[in-house]
Amino acid sequence: MPEHPVSDLAHAxxxxxxxxxxxxxxxxxxxxxxxxxxxxxxxxxxxKKTAEARERAEGMAAWTRMLMANGFPVVAPIGLDAPNPQAIGEDWYVVYPFIEGRPYAAGDDVAALGDLLGRLHATQVRTGIVGGLRTYSWPEATRDDVDADLAAFREQLPRVLGAEDAAKSLAALHSLADRWWDHSLPALRAADDEHALPYASVTSDYKAANVIFSASGPTVVDPDNGGWEPRLFDLAMAVVLLHNESPSAPARMMTAQEWNDFYSSYARHISLTSTERKLWPAALDHMAWEEGTWALEDNEDAAYADARQGGYLRDLATMPMERFQLPAA
Structure with missing residues (x-):
């Protein structure tokens, strides 16, 4: 794979x-x-590779160092005689400490992942640090783009799921696309225009594979897509992606009970506003369309044939968003 010979990394x-x-x-x-x-x-x-430009790479380093200094368990660039992070060719690389530990086990760890996400969203971030983080970008898709994605699924899913399962998934995807385009996306954009969506620092890639469990608890080990985004979106993204590309996770999305455990732990640190609670179904639609459909399209046929990842993708393809209700306030 290497985009740069490892000897270049060693020297730098x-x-x-x-x-x-x-x-x-x-x-x-x-x-x-x-x-x-x-x-x-x-x-x-x-x-590893980190953010794509100097401003973002240095912003990521400042953010993770601040989180670590405030007691949040995340890897941060270690002090070296060489610059860290630094550019090697056109790419930016960073050196993090290696965290010894074990992978995720859903029954034992899903509540701990909810707690960790809540702690992250609750951490106060100085304005100077926020300025170095990537900000949320709304999708620029047109309805024609949405329809093109649906057409691609009509070709892909019968091949990887079989005709019967594909028919169910296509019906769910068509319903999701209409809800997202006609209702969910406009409602979320309107709320953001009115500054009604609280923002937080996020990894924007919060999934079990990016957390290591050591004797001291869970640690985020892949923060490099971090940004400053609506916390509601990051919570919904965790619903969609928590078990994606996570070899030790079950071959499915979270169950309703796992979600309840995850959210209950998250809510120890974050109380969603009434607006956020009202918009939760819209946020689920938004992340299901933006991130869930990306996962379905991005995985090759071999991933669907894999017992673990394929099981997750088959569950995701049904878009079971009704499984992830918020408990009563």
Whole structure:
């Protein structure tokens, strides 16, 4: 995979050792060892691509360091004699500490993931830090784009799901597309125009695969898509993507009970406003269309044939958003 030879990464960051093979099939993420600034012994680290430009890479570093200083468990760039993060060619890379731990187990850990997300959304972020984060961008899609996506699904889903399951999923997707375009998206945009959607710092990729569970609890290990966005959207995105690309997760989305456990823990830190509660179904539609359909389209046929990832995709394809109701206030 490497977009840059690992020898370039070793030289740039002063690494004493680096693995040749990426830890991730989707992006360059390498185990390595380095001597931190002010230390004499090497420690285990991870080298990975981060944000795409200097402003965002440095903003991400400032944000994760602030989170860590405030007691939120997240990886942050370690101090090196070399710049960290830094550009290597046209790409920006960062060195994080390697977190030893175990992967997610739904029955034991789903409440802890809800608690962690609530803590993140509740963390106060200084204005100077917010300015370095990516801001939310509303989709620029037209109705023709929506219809083109539906046409692509009519070709894809019978092949990967079979005719009977595909028919059910296509009906759900057509219904979702109409709701999202006609009602949910306009309602959310109107609320944002009225400054009625509270914003928070988010990873914008909150899923089980991006959290490691150690003896001290869960730690976010992939914060590099972080931004400043409506917290309601990040909560809804977690519903849609929590079990995506997560080898240790069940072969499905969350159950209603798991969602209840997740949200109950989240709500210890965040009380949604009355407007947010009213717009929750719209937020679910928004993330189901924006992120859920992306996951369905992005996965190749082999992923649908995989017992774990394929089970998740088959559940997602039915768009079971009614499963994820908010408990009574």
């Amino acid at each position: 960051f002063g690494l004493v050792d680096i693995a040749e093979k990426s830890l991730s099939p989707w992006s360059p993420v390498y185990r390595a060892r380095v001597i931190p600034r002010g230390h004499t012994e090497a420690r285990d680290v991870v080298v």
